[in-house]
Amino acid sequence: MMDALDPTPDRGGPAQPLLAVKGLVKHFPLKGGLLGRTQAVVRAVDDVEFDVVKGETLGIVGESGCGKSTTARLLMRLLEPNAGTMIFDGEAVGENVQAGGITLREYRRQVQMVFQDSYASLNPRLPIEETIAFAPRIHGLSADESVTRARELLAAVGLAPESFARRYPHELSGGQRQRINIARALALRPKLVILDEPVSALDKSVEAQVLNLLVDLKAEFGLTYVFISHDLNVVQYISDRVLVMYLGEVAEMGPVGAIYDRPAHPYTRALLDSRPSMDPAKRRTKPPLTGDPPNPVNPPSGCRFRTRCGHAEEVCAARKPLMADLGGGHIVSCHMATPGSGHSQAGSLAA
Amino acid sequence: MSAALKTNAPPLVKLRDLHVTFKTRDRTVHAVNGVDLDLAAGEVLCILGESGSGKSVTLRALMKLLPKFAQIKGGIEVNGRDVNAMSNSQLADFRGGEVAMIFQEPMTALDPVFTVGRQIAETVQRHEGVSRATADARALELLELVQIPSAKRRLAAYPHELSGGLRQRAMIAVALACRPKLLLADEPTTALDATVQIQVLLLLRELQEKLDMGVIFVTHDLGVAGEIADKVAVMYAGRVVEEGPVSGLMAGPLHPYAQGLLGATVHPGMRGKRLTTIPGAPPMLDVAPTTCAFSPRCEYAEAACTAGVPALVEASPGRFARCVRVPKGV
Numbered sequence A: 001m002m003d004a005l006d007p008t009p010d011r012g013g014p015a016q017p018l019l020a021v022k023g024l025v026k027h028f029p030l031k032g033g034l035l036g037r038t039q040a041v042v043r044a045v046d047d048v049e050f051d052v053v054k055g056e057t058l059g060i061v062g063e064s065g066c067g068k069s070t071t072a073r074l075l076m077r078l079l080e081p082n083a084g085t086m087i088f089d090g091e092a093v094g095e096n097v098q099a100g101g102i103t104l105r106e107y108r109r110q111v112q113m114v115f116q117d118s119y120a121s122l123n124p125r126l127p128i129e130e131t132i133a134f135a136p137r138i139h140g141l142s143a144d145e146s147v148t149r150a151r152e153l154l155a156a157v158g159l160a161p162e163s164f165a166r167r168y169p170h171e172l173s174g175g176q177r178q179r180i181n182i183a184r185a186l187a188l189r190p191k192l193v194i195l196d197e198p199v200s201a202l203d204k205s206v207e208a209q210v211l212n213l214l215v216d217l218k219a220e221f222g223l224t225y226v227f228i229s230h231d232l233n234v235v236q237y238i239s240d241r242v243l244v245m246y247l248g249e250v251a252e253m254g255p256v257g258a259i260y261d262r263p264a265h266p267y268t269r270a271l272l273d274s275r276p277s278m279d280p281a282k283r284r285t286k287p288p289l290t291g292d293p294p295n296p297v298n299p300p301s302g303c304r305f306r307t308r309c310g311h312a313e314e315v316c317a318a319r320k321p322l323m324a325d326l327g328g329g330h331i332v333s334c335h336m337a338t339p340g341s342g343h344s345q346a347g348s349l350a351a
Numbered sequence B: 001m002s003a004a005l006k007t008n009a010p011p012l013v014k015l016r017d018l019h020v021t022f023k024t025r026d027r028t029v030h031a032v033n034g035v036d037l038d039l040a041a042g043e044v045l046c047i048l049g050e051s052g053s054g055k056s057v058t059l060r061a062l063m064k065l066l067p068k069f070a071q072i073k074g075g076i077e078v079n080g081r082d083v084n085a086m087s088n089s090q091l092a093d094f095r096g097g098e099v100a101m102i103f104q105e106p107m108t109a110l111d112p113v114f115t116v117g118r119q120i121a122e123t124v125q126r127h128e129g130v131s132r133a134t135a136d137a138r139a140l141e142l143l144e145l146v147q148i149p150s151a152k153r154r155l156a157a158y159p160h161e162l163s164g165g166l167r168q169r170a171m172i173a174v175a176l177a178c179r180p181k182l183l184l185a186d187e188p189t190t191a192l193d194a195t196v197q198i199q200v201l202l203l204l205r206e207l208q209e210k211l212d213m214g215v216i217f218v219t220h221d222l223g224v225a226g227e228i229a230d231k232v233a234v235m236y237a238g239r240v241v242e243e244g245p246v247s248g249l250m251a252g253p254l255h256p257y258a259q260g261l262l263g264a265t266v267h268p269g270m271r272g273k274r275l276t277t278i279p280g281a282p283p284m285l286d287v288a289p290t291t292c293a294f295s296p297r298c299e300y301a302e303a304a305c306t307a308g309v310p311a312l313v314e315a316s317p318g319r320f321a322r323c324v325r326v327p328k329g330v
């Protein structure tokens, strides 16, 4: 019999998405008033659909509040979605096994997460080797085997087990703690790792170390990543495909080259043009957008970006744009990309 | 040292051999270990470095904003005045008058219980002794200056009623209330989203030019420095290890630490390439470094690097580095 903690073999072959998400919705009620009634709804994630391809790194970018972390927690099933389906390597997540589903317990072994705050996600009272060994032991590995695995992983993330195994989280730097979090996430031999702003709190030189490490581990353990960040340069560096989120929705998605070289959505273009130029002789002269992102409590009607979009027309307020296919897996939600949408520049973006 | 001294105009800021040490019962931190900096009127200097390198402490020393137990040595002159020798009442006039500071977190500088308009008017009245009506008119002007939409309505807003970007602008308006000659900015755009960060950066650049302010802008982000700095000082372990015009630094840093930092900063065009990293971590600073503080991490380290603290030498006109491998230019 196979060891319960060996990596599970691939099921549906390379063409079957590792994770297929459809119609994913998460609304948070905002309660208030004397009776604690729901006053409003935060539309944090609103009808999101995407695939995670086996072996890829899917980057998710967008400004704060656009729903990236909520998406991550939904993918981890740390939050129950209001609607939507998730299919993991052909099996419906959380459905019963007789009907071809995968239990949440088994799913959570195969999908792991690393958070931005390296400290909050470690138990301050446990030596780090025990933190890493904890999950394997819960999942049935013996105490000795679990510790052996923890030490192997410490070595794999570049922390010599002999000097680090017995240390406590507060004795480590932020970069070292993030390495521990990565080791812990790999302890159950997952297939998919969701990284929510994993390098955002780190200094640049440490960020580079952790990014190199993530690239190495992906190859070594055959991992698939969902990499969430607000840093466009980091996402470009690490991702094979990129999903751009705006106010709880997918604005644009495609191969990293298409998104960065031929961005189609006005929001994606604005995001890219907001990056510092890295050349003092070619400084930015005009901010691409004015104002802050609006609140997801009362998102604008139609296209949610219309309140900041320089191309907005009547149709943008009247109707939500369809997802247009620009070819090569590049899709965009903008009326300018759909011929006949009623926008004066409709079809100007079409493939 | 830098351009400011070569002309006859007195520098706006003249920092000489600044040392700041924090001694508490539990531990000692040698946060700043001999910093010299000059800033000319109307010039923008970015202090660039990783966390703990002493950027904020250096900035706060310029306004005497460090805690009482901090041991401060060295010369701190702003606008020709010795900051260390100022009395409390002189400091009260100086802060918010000649010099103002903005922060990463606007609520550090804004009072939650007063409206934005009141806070600006208050500052103006306190420093300039003008009438309430004049101060109120000035508050409106300032909100317009920092490009807050519907400025008139926003005068009556409390800080928490504003979005992140507007709150940042309101803090800038308070800082500029008395037209300071020197603006100290401690990572004011670090917590902002990309599309808001660029708005605030461009606003600060525009205001700096319009008001001809000297600015010292602390950042850990090379890209931010590239957008706003005239010159950059790179700090490591409480010392400036490289200083010079921003273009030269970004095109080809001289100091191995600055080179490492540039190589480790992810920017477009690096896809598929392995990122350069700097092994190890900065020193603890429980003792002041007596060698090149970067030597334990430097791939070029040699005996000369640990013989003493390398001197800051002028490698080419206006460009300085503190490294034994960087020769003095002619």
Ligand SMILES: Nc1ncnc2c1ncn2[C@@H]1O[C@H](COP(=O)(O)OP(=O)(O)O)[C@@H](O)[C@H]1O
Residues within 6 Å of the ligand: A028, A029, A042, A043, A044, A062, A063, A064, A065, A066, A067, A068, A069, A070, A071, A296
């Ligand atoms: N538990 C919660 N209750 C209420 N609102 C929430 C909760 N979690 C997130 N939100 C809101 O949902 C929106 C999306 O948040 P989040 O997913 O954290 O965005 P991001 O990670 O992109 O910054 C935000 O407006 C946030 O305030």
Ligand SMILES: Nc1ncnc2c1ncn2[C@@H]1O[C@H](COP(=O)(O)OP(=O)(O)O)[C@@H](O)[C@H]1O
Residues within 6 Å of the ligand: B022, B029, B030, B031, B049, B050, B051, B052, B053, B054, B055, B056, B057, B058, B067, B285
């Ligand atoms: N009030 C203080 N008391 C004790 N140590 C301090 C204090 N302020 C700063 N330090 C220490 O001084 C060093 C430099 O800090 P700082 O100038 O804030 O660094 P940064 O370059 O990140 O802005 C750090 O080691 C920090 O912990």
Ligand code: SF4
Residues within 6 Å of the ligand: A265, A266, A267, A303, A304, A305, A306, A307, A309, A310, A311, A312, A313, A316, A321, A333, A334, A335, A336
């Ligand atoms: S649909 Fe309209 S408002 Fe939305 S991005 Fe396209 S042009 Fe702009």
Ligand code: SF4
Residues within 6 Å of the ligand: B255, B256, B257, B292, B293, B294, B295, B296, B298, B299, B300, B301, B302, B304, B305, B310, B322, B323, B324, B325
């Ligand atoms: S002085 Fe020596 S150790 Fe220090 S940066 Fe230069 S070469 Fe490296």
Ligand SMILES: [Mg+2]
Residues within 6 Å of the ligand: A068, A069, A070, A197
């Ligand atoms: Mg988040």
Ligand SMILES: [Mg+2]
Residues within 6 Å of the ligand: B055, B056, B057
């Ligand atoms: Mg600081």
